[in-house]
Amino acid sequence: MQINNLIDLGWSNVFQSQLDLESLGSHLPFRVVSVQRNLIECAGLDREDQQKQLQLSTYHWRDEPPEGHPTVGDWILVDLEFQPLRLLERNTLIKRRGAGKEAFVQLIASNIDTVFIVTSCNDDFSINRIERYLTIAAESNIHCVVVLTKTDLCPDPTIYSDALSQGHQNLQVEMINATDSTSPGVLSNWIVPGQTIALLGSSGVGKSTIINGLIENQEQATGAIRDSDSKGRHTTTSRSLHCLPGGGLLLDNPGMRELQIVDSEEGIKTTFSDIDTLARKCRFQDCQHTTEPGCAVLKEIEAGRLEQRRLNNYHELLSEQARNSESVAERRNSDRALGRFYKTAKKTSRRFKSRD
Numbered sequence: 001m002q003i004n005n006l007i008d009l010g011w012s013n014v015f016q017s018q019l020d021l022e023s024l025g026s027h028l029p030f031r032v033v034s035v036q037r038n039l040i041e042c043a044g045l046d047r048e049d050q051q052k053q054l055q056l057s058t059y060h061w062r063d064e065p066p067e068g069h070p071t072v073g074d075w076i077l078v079d080l081e082f083q084p085l086r087l088l089e090r091n092t093l094i095k096r097r098g099a100g101k102e103a104f105v106q107l108i109a110s111n112i113d114t115v116f117i118v119t120s121c122n123d124d125f126s127i128n129r130i131e132r133y134l135t136i137a138a139e140s141n142i143h144c145v146v147v148l149t150k151t152d153l154c155p156d157p158t159i160y161s162d163a164l165s166q167g168h169q170n171l172q173v174e175m176i177n178a179t180d181s182t183s184p185g186v187l188s189n190w191i192v193p194g195q196t197i198a199l200l201g202s203s204g205v206g207k208s209t210i211i212n213g214l215i216e217n218q219e220q221a222t223g224a225i226r227d228s229d230s231k232g233r234h235t236t237t238s239r240s241l242h243c244l245p246g247g248g249l250l251l252d253n254p255g256m257r258e259l260q261i262v263d264s265e266e267g268i269k270t271t272f273s274d275i276d277t278l279a280r281k282c283r284f285q286d287c288q289h290t291t292e293p294g295c296a297v298l299k300e301i302e303a304g305r306l307e308q309r310r311l312n313n314y315h316e317l318l319s320e321q322a323r324n325s326e327s328v329a330e331r332r333n334s335d336r337a338l339g340r341f342y343k344t345a346k347k348t349s350r351r352f353k354s355r356d
C-alpha cells in the first residue's frame, strides 16, 4: 500500500472535524486496513508525514460493546508513541447479525462510500439476496452498484440484468468478465479518489479477482469454484483494504454464507420504498398486505405492477429485522448488566484488598 497523504487513505472533513485543537498537534489518525483475531493492522503517517504501518492490539477496547470495537475502515487516533486513544466516529457502518445461535452484532466494515454487490451470472444470482445487501447498505445511506461477473461463461447475461431491472429501475448494474484485464475498467467510473468501496457477495463470485484487476497486482489470492453448484471455497478469509493506483480504496471481504439483517428498519423502508408508499393507501392502517380488502399493495400485484416475490421478501426481511433486533437488544441489556456486575465486583475486591 503506497500513500502520500491521508486523503489517499480516505481522510476527509467528516473526520478532521472530530479533532479538537489539542488533538491536532499531539494525536495521529491511522486507518484500520485489516483485523485478524486480536491484531489490528493500520496505515497512516508519522509525525514527519512518512508512511507508517502500525499493529495494535484489540486489548485497548476489551471493555467496549461489540459495536465499539475497531473494524476495517475505522479511523483510530493514536498518541505520539503510537498508543491507541480512541476510535473516531464512523461516517457509515455495515453490520449484520453474526452467524450462529448466539445473538450478536457483527461489524463488517465502516466508513464505506460505495458498495459493489458482486454476484455472478450463474446459480449464485438471487434478487432476494441482492435486496438484503441493498437493505444493509441503505441503513447507512451507502450508494450501491450491482456487479454481475462471469458474463463470459453465460450465453445471455442480459437475462440477469433484465431480471434485476424489474422493480429496480434505478439500480446501477455493471456486467463484467473479471478475468479479462480490460473488463473491470468499467468499474473505474464508480471509483473516486479518496473514497472507499466495499465488495460484498458470496464466495467464488470474483471479488478478489476484481480487486487484483483494478490494482493491477495479484495482492489477493483467488480460488476456483465447485462445478456442481457454482459455490466458492472461501478463499479470502479476512477483510482487507487496498489502495488503487489512481486513488480510491477497495475493501475485499470473505464470501458470506449467511447475511442476517439487524437494526435495519430504515434500510428496509428505503429499499422497499415503493411498497412503503403504497401501504399508506391501504384501507386499514395496520394492513399486513396478505388478504385484507382495500389493500393498495395487493392491488398493484394483481395489476402486474409489483412482483409477489418482492412483497414476500419484504415480509421476510421485516420479520427477520424485528426478531434479530429484539434478540440483539436483549443480549445488549444482559451484557450491560454483566458489565455492571463485574465493575462492582472489581470495586468490592479492591476495597477488601485495601483493608487487608
Ligand SMILES: Nc1nc2c(ncn2[C@@H]2O[C@H](COP(=O)(O)OP(=O)(O)OP(=O)(O)O)[C@@H](O)[C@H]2O)c(=O)[nH]1
Binding pocket: 149, 150, 151, 152, 153, 176, 177, 178, 179, 201, 202, 203, 204, 205, 206, 207, 208, 209, 210, 221, 222, 223, 224, 225, 232, 233, 234, 235, 236, 237, 253, 254, 255, 256
Ligand atoms: N470466467 C470467469 N471466471 C471468473 C470471473 N470472476 C472470477 N472468476 C473465477 O472465479 C473463481 C473465484 O474467484 P475469486 O475472486 O476467488 O472469488 P471471491 O469472490 O473472492 O471468493 P471468496 O474469496 O471465496 O469469497 C476464480 O477461479 C476466478 O478466476 C469472471 O468474470 N469470469
Ligand SMILES: [Mg+2]
Binding pocket: 207, 208, 209, 220, 221, 222, 235, 236, 252, 253, 254, 255
Ligand atoms: Mg476472495
Ligand SMILES: [Zn+2]
Binding pocket: 279, 282, 283, 287, 288, 289, 290, 292, 294, 295, 296, 297, 298
Ligand atoms: Zn395493504
